[in-house]
Each structure stands twice: as structure tokens, then as C-alpha cells.
Amino acid sequence: xxxxxxxxxxxxxxxxxxxxxxxxxxxxxxxxxxxxxxxxxxxxxxxxxxxxxxxxxxxxxxxxxxxxxxxxxxxxxxxxxxxxxxxxxxxxxxxxxxxxxxxxxxxxxxxxxxxxxxxxxxxxxxxxxxxxxxxxxxxxxxxxxxxxxxxxxxxxxxxxxxxxxxxxxxxxxxxxxxxxxxxxxxxxxxxxxxxxxxxxxxxxxxxxxxxxxxxxxxxxxxxxxxxxxxxxxxxxxxxxxxxxxxxxxxxxxxxxxxxxxxx
Amino acid sequence: xxxxxxxxxxxxxxxxxxxxxxxxxxxxxxxxxxxxxxxxxxxxxxxxxxxxxxxxxxxxxxxxxxxxxxxxxxxxxxxxxxxxxxxxxxxxxxxxxxxxxxxxxxxxxxxxxxxxxxxxxxxxxxxxxxxxxxxxxxxxxxxxxxxxxxxxxxxxxxxxxxxxxxxxxxxxxxxxxxxxxxxxxxxxxxxxxxxxxxxxxxxxxxxxxxxxxxxxxxxxxxxxxxxxxxxxxxxxxxxxxxxxxxxxxxxxxxxxxxxxxxxxxxxxxxxxxxxxxxxxxxxxxxxxxxxxxxxxxxxxxx
Numbered sequence: 001x002x003x004x005x006x007x008x009x010x011x012x013x014x015x016x017x018x019x020x021x022x023x024x025x026x027x028x029x030x031x032x033x034x035x036x037x038x039x040x041x042x043x044x045x046x047x048x049x050x051x052x053x054x055x056x057x058x059x060x061x062x063x064x065x066x067x068x069x070x071x072x073x074x075x076x077x078x079x080x081x082x083x084x085x086x087x088x089x090x091x092x093x094x095x096x097x098x099x100x101x102x103x104x105x106x107x108x109x110x111x112x113x114x115x116x117x118x119x120x121x122x123x124x125x126x127x128x129x130x131x132x133x134x135x136x137x138x139x140x141x142x143x144x145x146x147x148x149x150x151x152x153x154x155x156x157x158x159x160x161x162x163x164x165x166x167x168x169x170x171x172x173x174x175x176x177x178x179x180x181x182x183x184x185x186x187x188x189x190x191x192x193x194x195x196x197x198x199x200x201x202x203x204x205x206x207x208x209x210x211x212x213x214x215x216x217x218x219x220x221x222x223x224x225x226x227x228x229x230x231x232x233x234x235x236x237x238x239x240x241x242x243x244x245x246x247x248x249x250x251x252x253x254x255x256x257x258x259x260x261x262x263x
Numbered sequence: 264x265x266x267x268x269x270x271x272x273x274x275x276x277x278x279x280x281x282x283x284x285x286x287x288x289x290x291x292x293x294x295x296x297x298x299x300x301x302x303x304x305x306x307x308x309x310x311x312x313x314x315x316x317x318x319x320x321x322x323x324x325x326x327x328x329x330x331x332x333x334x335x336x337x338x339x340x341x342x343x344x345x346x347x348x349x350x351x352x353x354x355x356x357x358x359x360x361x362x363x364x365x366x367x368x369x370x371x372x373x374x375x376x377x378x379x380x381x382x383x384x385x386x387x388x389x390x391x392x393x394x395x396x397x398x399x400x401x402x403x404x405x406x407x408x409x410x411x412x413x414x415x416x417x418x419x420x421x422x423x424x425x426x427x428x429x430x431x432x433x434x435x436x437x438x439x440x441x442x443x444x445x446x447x448x449x450x451x452x453x454x455x456x457x458x459x460x461x462x463x464x465x466x467x468x469x470x471x472x473x474x475x476x477x478x479x480x481x482x483x484x485x486x487x488x489x490x491x492x493x494x495x496x497x498x499x500x501x502x503x504x505x506x507x508x509x510x511x512x513x514x515x516x517x518x519x520x521x522x523x524x525x526x527x528x529x530x531x532x533x534x535x536x537x538x539x540x541x542x543x544x545x546x547x548x549x550x551x552x553x554x555x556x557x558x559x560x561x562x563x564x565x
Contacts, residue, residue: 003295005536044533051480052325052532092296092535228323228330229532233288233308235337236323246316246337251292 001094003231004033008089011065018144020115021081022059024067025089032064037123038098038222038255041068042230044090047079053092054080055227055250057119057199060151066093069147071115095230096254099123099220103130105195109217110156111137111173111208113200117147119222123197124155135159135190137176139204143167173200174207187215196258198222209258219258225249265549266556267542269303271501271524272449274358274386274424276303279518279557280542283505283528284309284362284388284428285334286479289348290355296535301542303524304358306388307348310378311363312370314340318395319472324461329480329507330529331459333471335395336364341377353383360426364390368403368416376420385423389414389448392430392455394477401455404430407442414446426503429453429494431483436490437497444498452503452526453494454487479529481507488520495521495562509537511544518545521562 008025016022026032035058042053054076060067072081083089099119108127110120117138124134134156140146143166152158159178160168169176178189186192198208199222212219227237232251241247241260267278281304287293290305299305317337324331339347344361352359361378365371371389378387391404391413403409414427427443429436431454440451456477461470487506495502504522508514509530517525530537545557554560 005296005534049327050325051327051329226321226323228332228529229286229292231288231292231535233286233292234323234332234532235285235317235334236321236332238317238320238322238337240319244316246320 001034003092003095005090005092008066008091010083010085010087010089012085013083016069017147019073020069020071020147022067022069022148023080023083023089024065026064026066028088032061032066033094035061035066035094036098037101037126038119039094039096040230040254041066041091041093042095043068043080045076045079047075050076050079052228053230055095055224055230056080057222057254058094058122059118060122060125069115069118092230096250097252099197099222099255101126101130102195102218103132105132105193107133107135107191108195108197109135109137109190111196111198111200113139113173113204114145115147116200116204116222117152119199120197121148121151121155124152128155135178137161137173137178139173139200172207173204174211179211196220206263209261209263212258213263220255221258221261222255223249223253265546265554267546269523269557269561271503272386272424272426274304276358276524278303278542279524279545280514280538281306281358281360281503281524281526282531282538283526284390286528286531289352290357290359291351293531293535297539300356301539302357304360305355306360306362306526307352308338309336309362309364309390309393310338310341310344310374311336311365312341312374314338314343321470321472322476324470324476326459326461326478326480326482328482329478331461331471331476331478332456333395333473333476335473336393341374345377345381349381349384353381358385359383360386360388362388362390362428364393364396366396368413371413372416372420375417379421379423386426387421387423388426388428388452389417390428390455392428394430394432394456394458394475395473401430401432404439405433407438410439411442411446414443414448418447424449426450426452428455430455431486431490432458437493440494440498444500448500450501450503450523451494451498452505454483454490454506457483457486479507481509483507484513488516491517491522492520492564508541509533511541511548514541514545515548515560518557518560519562519564523561
């Protein structure tokens with residue numbers, strides 16, 4: 001898959017939740033290259049105090065329109081969040097190694113926390129297109145921080161947890177009753193063979209990966225280590241994997257099989 | 264159209280634009296963005312005799328006008344380079360220069376000797392200036408005697424073009440440059456990163472895993488220009504200038520300061536196609552000012 005440096009024009013910019021913006025954009029010229037779920041783009045920021053691009057996961061692709069879900073946490077993402085329809089945005093994409101869309105399983109469980117839900121929308125659509133039923137389990141601290149539930153509901157069934165109980169079940173995603181087991185340790189709601197995908201805060205992903213391991217379920221984890229180049233040149237974004245090696249998240253990841261990581 | 268050809272220590276370059284080690288991978292990572300045959304050369308990732316895992320994460324901090332890194336020379340070693348990488352880069356239509364590092368004089372010499380056996384690698388850049396490794400690296404590059412000892416050993420082991428990459432973390436860079444020239448270096452390149460630090464005030468913690476890192480990006484350019492200017496006047500061998508080059512104008516400034524070629528580093532992260540734009544911009548500059556050759560502007564400051 002050839003990587004491109006592409007000028008995008010913002011087609012829609014919309015506030016989502018308390019601190020996030022949904023950006024939709026199309027190439028100023030030409031076509032959007034084929035992007036896979038779990039891949040990301042390096043977005044150029046033209047703010048005076050920002051030097052590096054910002055790696056942002058691909059939230060959705062519809063024809064030539066790509067969307068990003070951006071949480072405004074620092075100057076770079078605040079600049080991105082201030083973009084308006086008609087503005088241009090320079091992107092390097094598609095980057096990284098995305099999720100495995102594994103056929104053979106009937107159901108996939110997609111577990112997201114906070115802005116980590118971003119790559120799971122496009123993933124769910126691709127799973128569905130491959131005959132796999134996506135089931136979402138989405139968590140946040142409070143209901144204001146749950147993002148785009150309506151969009152997720154269009155793709156699959158959605159279960160929700162909030163830490164304060166303001167929506168869905170109170171607690172962490174791993175405590176949700178949809179994951180409940182009977183006295184024989186078999187899951188009651190979900191089939192025994194389910195592929196788990198997760199993206200969100202690291203403690204949440206670790207908990208999800210541990211749960212998947214306990215139940216012998218395959219699990220893929222999307223990391224968001226701090227990056228500079230995004231193309232495997234600088235080796236700043238490495239993750240130390242279970243075999244003791246530092247692996248490059250921007251090219252070998254950001255999606256890894258959970259069994260490869262130190263969890 | 265001006266002639267862009269230049270020469271560094273016997274190595275002919277079609278133009279003065281190369282890439283800086285550690286910012287361009289093995290060139291392969293940038294093939295989607297850059298026609299490598301348009302570049303004077305590429306300097307590939309720092310290679311050591313034995314594999315190195317580098318430093319723990321986090322390794323990077325963004326700073327005003329630049330970034331700090333403490334990668335620490337992560338690489339799979341010279342055997343891996345020779346067996347796995349060399350076959351993929353040997354037919355690139357550009358000069359592929361290998362950045363060689365080590366933790367002892369013997370390691371440097373042996374690594375250089377191994378690279379010297381590779382027919383299509385016409386030069387090495389000897390890294391005696393990495394600030395992110397505890398043993399070797401910059402330890403050799405901050406004293407004239409240390410620098411001389413490494414270059415002397417490598418010179419005996421390596422017959423082709425030997426470029427020595429100098430550290431800016433010294434009191435007098437010209438002293439080191441003269442020392443490596445005396446031991447037979449064919450050229451020097453400078454500057455490697457400036458040692459710095461980042462602190463997270465909210466969490467009251469160091470940002471980088473080892474506390475310190477090397478600063479690169481436009482923030483270091485004035486320091487780099489000054490050092491290139493000083494070294495170009497102190498030695499007779501060619502100087503390769505680098506440090507914060509983002510544009511063709513930046514590159515021209517280094518040439519005027521006395522550099523015979525330049526390397527582009529951190530700018531590749533912001534615009535992966537920047538190198539070709541710099542080549543085109545230097546050519547346009549020469550044409551606009553009526554210079555027939557890039558050699559006509561090297562070190563011509565009054």
C-alpha cells in the first residue's frame with residue numbers, strides 16, 4: 001500500500017462530546033488511497049508552537065471521505081479541533097499495520113475507552129462487510145465522554161459502561177454483564193469463539209487483554225505511543241514486547257496481537 | 264541550470280543534499296515519497312557491531328522548534344545490515360552511506376571493516392557523537408584524544424571515504440575536527456544533536472526515559488551554522504553541514520558557511536518529501552543569483 005502526502009479539504013467539522021471534534025475531509029485532488037481499519041494518518045499542524053505532525057487514527061472511510069475523531073488535549077490537537085469546513089489539512093497516510101479482519105468467527109467484540117473508540121467504527125464496518133457481527137463495548141468516565149454512540153449503533157449492538165454510572169452499567173468495561181459467564185466459565189451472552197479488538201487507555205487495554213487471555217480468546221490491541229516520524233525511521237515510538245525487544249509501533253503496529261505484548 | 268555536483272573526500276555527489284542518520288531509516292521507508300535518485304546521498308541508520316535494543320520508551324519529547332530523542336542507537340547489528348538490509352539498498356541510484364557507531368575502538372574498527380567489504384557502500388559516517396549511549400558514542404567525540412584514537416583505528420580498517428560526525432557538546436569543536444583530520448578522516452559532518460532535557464512540570468517527572476536526549480530541528484540551526492563556519496576554516500578536508508535544515512534557504516546558508524554538502528534530518532518527519540524540495544530550491548537559488556556551480560558558493564562569506 002503506497003503511502004501518500006495528501007492535501008485534504010475539510011468537508012465537515014463537528015464538536016462531539018466534551019473535548020472532541022469529528023473531522024471529515026476529502027482529497028483536494030485525486031482519490032483517497034485504500035486505508036485499512038487501525039491504520040493512522042500523520043496530520044500536519046500549522047500552529048506556531050507545534051513542531052511535529054500528530055498521529056491520528058482513521059475513524060471512518062466512506063468513498064473518498066475520511067474522518068478523524070480528535071480529542072483536544074494539547075496545542076496540536078486544539079489546532080486540529082479549530083479547523084472548519086473548507087480549510088485544508090495536510091496528511092501523510094495510510095500509515096501503520098492495522099487490525100486483522102479475521103473471517104471465520106461469527107461475532108467480534110470491539111472494546112473501546114474514551115477517544116480510543118475512534119478506530120473501532122471503521123473496523124466494525126469492515127467486519128460487518130465480511131459477514132462478522134460487531135458487538136461494541138464502550139466505556140468512559142462519564143456519559144459526556146462517550147463518543148458517537150449513534151454512529152456505533154448503526155454498525156452493531158452497543159453496550160456501555162461509565163465509571164460514575166451516568167449511562168449504561170456503572171464500572172469498567174471489563175465488569176460489564178455482557179462479558180458474564182455461567183458457573184462453567186462459559187460466556188452467556190457472547191459465543192465461545194469471539195475475536196476481541198481493543199483501543200483506549202493502557203490500563204483498560206491491559207485489563208481487556210488479560211480477560212481475553214483468561215478465556216482463550218484472540219485479542220488485538222491498538223497502541224498510541226508518542227511518535228515523531230510515523231514511518232519507521234526514528235524508532236522513538238517503540239514498545240517493549242513480551243520477547244524483550246523494542247518494536248516500532250508506527251510500522252509494526254499500532255495494532256499488535258495482545259500475546260506479543262507485556263500484559 | 265547550475266551544476267549541483269559536489270565532492271566530499273573523494274565521494275562524488277550529484278547534488279549536495281543527503282539525509283541525516285536516524286531520520287531516514289534505510290531510505291526504503293521514504294521511497295513512496297522521494298525519488299532517491301534525486302538525492303546526493305542517504306546516510307542510513309546508526310549501525311553497531313552487535314545488535315542494540317536502545318533505550319526504554321519514552322524516547323522523544325517535542326520542544327520549541329524541535330525535538331529531543333534518546334533512541335540510543337537501536338539497531339540489529341552489522342551482520343543483519345550486511346545480510347538483510349544491504350541487498351535491498353545496494354542498487355539504489357544514490358550514494359548509500361552507513362553511519363557506524365560503537366562502544367569500543369575495536370568495535371568501531373571491526374564494524375567499519377565489515378561495511379568496507381560491501382561493494383556498493385562508498386563511504387561511512389563515523390558516529391563519535393551520539394549523546395544517548397552510556398559507553399562509547401559521544402564519550403569518544405568530546406575529547407581530541409578520544410576522537411583521534413577511534414579515527415586512527417578505523418582509518419586502518421576502512422579504505423573508502425571516511426566521514427567523521429562531530430558532537431556540538433564540546434568547548435571547541437575545531438580542536439576535535441583538527442584531531443580527526445590529522446588521523447586521516449576524509450571529511451567531517453556536523454552537528455550531531457545538542458544534549459538537552461525536558462521536564463513535565465505537572466507530573467514533576469523527566470519526560471525522557473534516561474532523562475536527557477539530543478536536540479534537533481530548527482532550534483539548533485544557529486549553533487550548527489556557527490560550528491560549521493568555524494570548522495570549515497580550521498580544516499582542509501570537506502565539511503558536511505547539518506542541524507535544523509528545513510528549507511533550501513537553510514541549506515544554502517550552510518553552503519555559504521563552508522559546507523560542501525548538507526544533511527537533512529528532522530525535517531523529514533514534518534515533510535517526508537522535503538529533501539527533493541531542497542535540491543530544487545538550491546538549484547533555483549544558484550540560477551537566480553547567476554552561479555554556474557554549487558561549488559561557487561561554498562564558504563564564500565566575506
